[in-house]
Amino acid sequence: MAYAFSLGDVAFLRSREGGEALKACSALGLTEASRLADVAAARRLVGPEHAAAVLETLLLRRKAEAKVDGGGRWLFTDEALQQASASPVAAYRAERLAGRDVHDVTCSVGADLVALARTARRCIGSDVDEVRLAMAAHNCAVSDVAPALVRADALRPVSRGTVVVADPARRDAAGRRRWRPEDFVPALDDLAAAYAGQPLMVKCAPGLDPRAAPWAREIEVISLDGRVREASLLSEELATAARRATVLRSDGSAWSITDADPDDVPVGEAGEWLVDPDGAVVRAGLVRHYAARYGLRQLDPRIAYLTGDTPPPGVRAFRVLDSGRYSEKALRALLRRHDVGRLEILVRGVDVDPDALRRRLKPRGTTEASVVITRIGRTAVAFLCRAERIPETPTG
Structure with missing residues (x-):
């Protein structure tokens, strides 16, 4: 406890x-x-x-320390730290609201509030929990920002003319995750009703069904260093696309793709490389848009793996060494033929447990490889690959 x-x-x-x-x-x-x-x-x-x-x-x-910049001097509760945005994610989201008057109505201990205070024209933080609000005051002070702090219920507006930012609690008193939007604290529908007519940005879990927030005109899925972290729901006043994927790195680099980008891509046979798009791209439903940006094609229109002869810059891609129809017997023979002993297994579109399969295969060779098992049409196919980190394109 x-x-x-x-x-x-x-x-x-x-x-x-x-x-x-x-x-x-x-x-x-x-x-x-x-x-x-x-x-x-x-x-x-x-x-x-x-x-x-x-x-x-x-x-x-x-x-x-690995999540919040300066966190070694902050005050937290356990639940507040679990729900806090990683600093690069909070900073990116704050940049979207730069120069505006912003009110974080569920500021908790201030992980988002500190970032917002650095970019907003004016910034307010409020929370109903007086302990967390006191912690936020400390955390803002040690971070050299000074937003106005008010104790207030998020569903009782205390500001006017602001962009409202909210991060509803998604765990119950026992620490169990809440999955239904009506069980969030405050509930999504209640937030939307309380701030009808005001610009509203709500942080939520990346797996949330967009139909649960019919008021949202944009959903943005955000990843950091290859891991999908969270999503943002934006009202009409803030939306610039219907769907957006944003990929952040701890080194400060970032890129986004939206449903406004071209998505006309072919479906074809595997080329020299397989590419597994970042999880934010997949969760946002922008695989085809990503493929079009980098001249790739789909192996199957319902599967997220992409292929081509030139992988995108800065990704971990898979150079195809061999392939064939998938069965455990055929894959075991493929591994023996290529003397594979250290094996990574990636699966999409087929009912295979990678860990259980690796234990059954017991590869004993001397080389390292990756196996991508996926479905093309109704056929399960295994690709034997070598994973490689593609360098970023040099800039002039």
Whole structure:
């Protein structure tokens, strides 16, 4: 069970004494194996009243360092950290609203609010949870931003003329994920009704069915370093396309594709390379648009794998070495023929468990390869490939 912070905890952690307590306990292991020793040490170093809050804060800060810029100085609750946007995603979304008056109506501990405050003309953050709001005040201060902070229910508007940003809670009190939009807190329909006529951007899970938000005129699916992170629902006032996929990298590079891009691509036999589009492209339903941008073709109109003789820049693509109709017997022979021992298995469109298949195949060769198993028409096909990282196109 995650620790439940109080306002008194936050006040202590923000104080000089709290800073000294955090520093005194910063070298503790904070692992499952060291838990009892850590608790005993913290109680001795900072006293029993504040030991739990100090230990939880240090643990959450360690988890946050890979997700939130400057997270090693922030205050979090466990749930707030889980739902917080990674900093590159928050910064990208904030850039879409740059120069506007923005109100984050579910600001929580401030992961999105800090990014918004850096690009907005004016910025407000509000939350009904007074503990998280106090944490947001601290996090904004250590991040050198100063948005206005107000305690308010997200469904009771307290600002006018702003772009409204919301991130409904998607876990219940036990930490289980909520999947139905009507179970979000606040519910999607209630948010849309509360801010009818105002520009609205709602962060949600990437698997949300767009039909659950009929008010949204754009859905943007965002990935970071190859992993799909989240989606944004945008009202008519903010939308610039119906569907958008945005691919971000931690190095700062980014690109987007929308349903306004051309999507006229052929279906044909496999070429020299297979390409598995970024998950944001697949989730946004923009595989054909991506193929058209890079001169690729589809292996099958219902499958996301693409093929061609020149892969896109900056992707991990698969050079085709051999192929054939898929069966375990045929694939085992293919692996022996190419002396494969270390094997990556990728599957799309067929009912195959890659891990279970690898255990059954027991490859014993000396080379490394990737196998792509997919369906072309009604036929399951296996492609033996060598995965390669394609360099970015040099810029002039």
